[in-house]
Amino acid sequence: xxxxxPAKTYALHIGVIALLFALNFVLxxxxxxxxxxxMTLAVFAMGYNLLFGYxxxxxxxxxxxxxxxLYGAGLTVYHLGWGxxxxxxxxxxxxxxxxxxxxxxxxxxxxxxxxIVTMMFAQVFYLLILYFAAWTGGxxxxxxxxxxxxxxxxxxxxxxxxxxxxxxSALALFSIILLVTLAVVRSRFGRVLVAIxxxxxxxxxxxxxxxxxxxxxxxxxxxxxxxxxxxxxLLFGYxxSGFASVQYSILPLxxxxxxxxxxxxxxxxxxxxxxxxxxxxSGFTSAYLLIVGVALILLVLFFPKGILGSIRERWxxxxx
Amino acid sequence: MADKxxxxxxxxxxxxxxxxxxxxxxxxxxxxxPGFVRYSQxxxxxxxxxxxxxxxxxxxxAYGRWYEKTSAAAVKAINDAGGxxxxxVELVIEDDGTDPARGAEVVNKFAKQHKTDIVFGTLFSxxxxxxxxxxxxxxxxxxxxxxxxxxxxxxxxxxVFQPGxxxxxxxxxxxxxxxxxxxxxxxxxxxxxxxxxxxxxxYLPPALKxxxxxxxxxxxxxxxxxxxxxxxxxxxxxxxxIYHVMVGPAVLTFVKELGEFYGSQRPQLFGFIDSxxxxxxNSPGLEFLDGxxxxxxxxxxxxxxxxxxQKAYRAAVGIDDNGxxxxxxxxxxxxxxxxxxxxxxxxxxxAMEDAxxxxxxxxxKLVEATEALKEFAEGPEHPQGPKTFNGKIHQCFxxxxxxxxxxxxxxxxHKTKIEDGLYEPEGDYxxxxx
Numbered sequence: 001x002x003x004x005x006p007a008k009t010y011a012l013h014i015g016v017i018a019l020l021f022a023l024n025f026v027l028x029x030x031x032x033x034x035x036x037x038x039m040t041l042a043v044f045a046m047g048y049n050l051l052f053g054y055x056x057x058x059x060x061x062x063x064x065x066x067x068x069x070l071y072g073a074g075l076t077v078y079h080l081g082w083g084x085x086x087x088x089x090x091x092x093x094x095x096x097x098x099x100x101x102x103x104x105x106x107x108x109x110x111x112x113x114x115x116i117v118t119m120m121f122a123q124v125f126y127l128l129i130l131y132f133a134a135w136t137g138g139x140x141x142x143x144x145x146x147x148x149x150x151x152x153x154x155x156x157x158x159x160x161x162x163x164x165x166x167x168x169s170a171l172a173l174f175s176i177i178l179l180v181t182l183a184v185v186r187s188r189f190g191r192v193l194v195a196i197x198x199x200x201x202x203x204x205x206x207x208x209x210x211x212x213x214x215x216x217x218x219x220x221x222x223x224x225x226x227x228x229x230x231x232x233x234l235l236f237g238y239x240x241s242g243f244a245s246v247q248y249s250i251l252p253l254x255x256x257x258x259x260x261x262x263x264x265x266x267x268x269x270x271x272x273x274x275x276x277x278x279x280x281x282s283g284f285t286s287a288y289l290l291i292v293g294v295a296l297i298l299l300v301l302f303f304p305k306g307i308l309g310s311i312r313e314r315w316x317x318x319x320x
Numbered sequence: 321m322a323d324k325x326x327x328x329x330x331x332x333x334x335x336x337x338x339x340x341x342x343x344x345x346x347x348x349x350x351x352x353x354p355g356f357v358r359y360s361q362x363x364x365x366x367x368x369x370x371x372x373x374x375x376x377x378x379x380x381x382a383y384g385r386w387y388e389k390t391s392a393a394a395v396k397a398i399n400d401a402g403g404x405x406x407x408x409v410e411l412v413i414e415d416d417g418t419d420p421a422r423g424a425e426v427v428n429k430f431a432k433q434h435k436t437d438i439v440f441g442t443l444f445s446x447x448x449x450x451x452x453x454x455x456x457x458x459x460x461x462x463x464x465x466x467x468x469x470x471x472x473x474x475x476x477x478x479x480v481f482q483p484g485x486x487x488x489x490x491x492x493x494x495x496x497x498x499x500x501x502x503x504x505x506x507x508x509x510x511x512x513x514x515x516x517x518x519x520x521x522x523y524l525p526p527a528l529k530x531x532x533x534x535x536x537x538x539x540x541x542x543x544x545x546x547x548x549x550x551x552x553x554x555x556x557x558x559x560x561x562i563y564h565v566m567v568g569p570a571v572l573t574f575v576k577e578l579g580e581f582y583g584s585q586r587p588q589l590f591g592f593i594d595s596x597x598x599x600x601x602n603s604p605g606l607e608f609l610d611g612x613x614x615x616x617x618x619x620x621x622x623x624x625x626x627x628x629x630q631k632a633y634r635a636a637v638g639i640d641d642n643g644x645x646x647x648x649x650x651x652x653x654x655x656x657x658x659x660x661x662x663x664x665x666x667x668x669x670x671a672m673e674d675a676x677x678x679x680x681x682x683x684x685k686l687v688e689a690t691e692a693l694k695e696f697a698e699g700p701e702h703p704q705g706p707k708t709f710n711g712k713i714h715q716c717f718x719x720x721x722x723x724x725x726x727x728x729x730x731x732x733x734h735k736t737k738i739e740d741g742l743y744e745p746e747g748d749y750x751x752x753x754x
Contacts, residue, residue: 028432028433029432029433030428030429030431030432030433033425033428033432034425034428037425127542130513130514130543133514133515133518137449137515138514138515138518139446139514139515139543140445140446140449140468140470140515141420141446141449141450142449142475143449143452143453143475143476143477144453145477146453146456146457146477161453161456161457236424236453236454237453237457238420238421238424238449238450238452238453240420240446240449240450241446242419242420242421242446242450243421278422279425279429282414282415282417283414286376286377286415288377288415289377
């Protein structure tokens with residue numbers, strides 16, 4: 001990666017945010033809603049990318065962090081009647097705490113063992129959700145009523161079920177996480193993470209505490225994914241165990257691989273691509289997953305580093 | 321049938337948002353795009369568009385296929401008889417992959433892109449629950465054929481209805497008197513360890529207690545289990561009835577292993593046909609079920625006393641006397657549930673005509689007209705049997721069938737009364753704002 005001036009990099013990212021802001025006003029209703037969902041899930045992908053793309057740790061259990069946020073926010077609203085901001089914080093805190101515990105245990109392994117351990121923990125988390133069905137709604141899930149999804153600030157109230165409020169809320173979260181991710185990967189901490197990915201032994205020899213740095217990355221990644229889950233529960237009003245299943249551990253991996261691992265904007269592009277391929281092809285055939293699969297194979301063949309990763313490699317070396 | 325023309329169709333952008341930022345739109349030259357006007361409401365002669373949220377893929381696909389056939393047959397019958405309020409009916413189908421997140425997207429797509437009048441047809445509970453918020457937010461009536469108790473629990477919202485099939489709580493309650501009187505008073509339940517099983521776990525014991533019978537053991541089997549023999553020693557020796565509701569592909573193994581465990585000396589068996597919907601009752605391994613009893617919503621096999629309406633319904637949907645597709649005896653239907661699609665579409669017709677429904681601006685009137693419905697008489701529109709409808713909880717109540725496996729067929733031996741399945745409402749949707 002060639003270094004670009006910070007101004008150029010930040011201008012690109014702010015430009016993307018501005019574009020998404022403008023899209024709110026020109027997108028047809030259905031696509032406005034779809035984009036809100038895509039931006040929320042792109043946050044999930046960004047959290048995953050922090051660990052997978054920049055540290056090189058391939059987790060197959062990130063659904064548990066997303067669901068920790070989903071249930072942390074959803075259950076506090078549903079059972080305790082908490083307001084939206086408190087519930088969101090509760091969701092993020094649940095994800096961060098879970099990531100700390102899982103990180104302490106799983107980072108004792110690496111490579112394939114790390115994949116398996118994270119997958120097993122995620123499976124335990126999934127089965128716990130089913131086991132405590134009396135509180136979680138089990139496999140059917142729970143609905144967060146519209147009346148509970150309103151933010152009251154001062155005299156004003158913002159109804160998260162309103163299409164524009166929802167879009168702007170998703171955009172706000174997406175923008176914050178995008179800029180935080182950008183700042184992190186450009187920081188000293190971010191460079192240490194990349195160094196660990198490239199050669200952990202050498203990084204250790206240079207005097208860095210690689211375990212502490214990796215743990216910090218797991219917690220940051222878990223917290224970001226939980227923020228996505230918490231936002232999903234509050235914005236879309238459904239909390240269900242399906243989001244804790246292995247499918248939702250594989251999806252962020254696919255989104256990141258498609259968009260470009262270790263690129264800040266890749267997760268958005270990957271999520272956008274997958275959502276729209278599914279949405280469009282399902283209108284033509286029930287074998288749409290086959291088409292998605294073929295698209296994935298073609299991408300791997302011709303864009304092995306993902307869409308943005310390949311663009312960076314071939315044309316725009318300064319992309320972060 | 322799916323409308324593919326709405327993708328990025330700027331003609332379908334609402335005026336209010338365009339007005340709010342017409343500068344941006346104009347700058348982009350979009351305002352000059354052809355047809356960039358507010359979506360015009362359906363003309364009085366335009367077809368009524370019903371968004372069919374279909375489980376075409378995923379775990380619900382076997383049900384989905386028959387839900388599609390039944391709904392297509394009902395729409396044809398309705399159109400042949402003049403449509404709804406003189407307008408033809410058109411089904412717009414979207415596959416939800418039996419996934420709640422995709423289900424919510426599909427509801428949004430119907431409401432905002434296809435601009436359907438209502439959404440209809442969902443079966444699996446988690447998809448209904450996942451999609452219900454989207455229906456409420458879009459204020460689009462959402463008619464499900466799910467049999468879950470979620471609608472009647474009043475935990476969803478005012479736009480969700482289940483008028484064409486009874487809910488599982490009512491079904492279970494209706495079974496208790498017959499089980500206690502005919503099968504035995506000491507019942508052991510075997511059920512899958514997830515929500516579908518929990519309904520049976522929670523609702524059967526009080527219903528049996530009221531009939532002087534008891535559940536003496538409850539055995540929950542994890543959804544990941546593929547072999548069941550190790551659970552059978554937990555069945556108490558004094559058990560007179562095993563009440564089983566295993567679902568999914570493991571059911572064949574479950575029955576086979578239960579047969580091996582008991583041999584010829586077994587307690588009475590009572591199950592819900594959900595386990596064996598779309599499965600041939602004569603499949604190898606199911607011999608052990610001979611002589612056992614099942615709940616059926618609508619009978620799979622033609623019965624000697626079938627009404628003319630039932631016969632006409634079966635012919636229209638295309639199922640033979642064995643409940644399989646006409647011309648393909650191996651293609652077994654989901655007869656116990658799919659009648660709900662037929663009946664729901666006729667309820668929609670009745671409610672739309674009562675409301676004088678013209679287009680999406682009348683959706684609130686449609687909700688109120690549906691809530692005002694009280695009874696559905698048995699006949700061509702309701703071939704499964706008569707029903708009552710509780711507008712406060714958006715749920716219908718009807719008769720149930722108890723069938724015995726006899727000579728490789730299911731023979732109805734008892735029909736319950738509507739009153740057997742009634743229970744105290746748990747809430748009131750009509751107090752919610754429209």
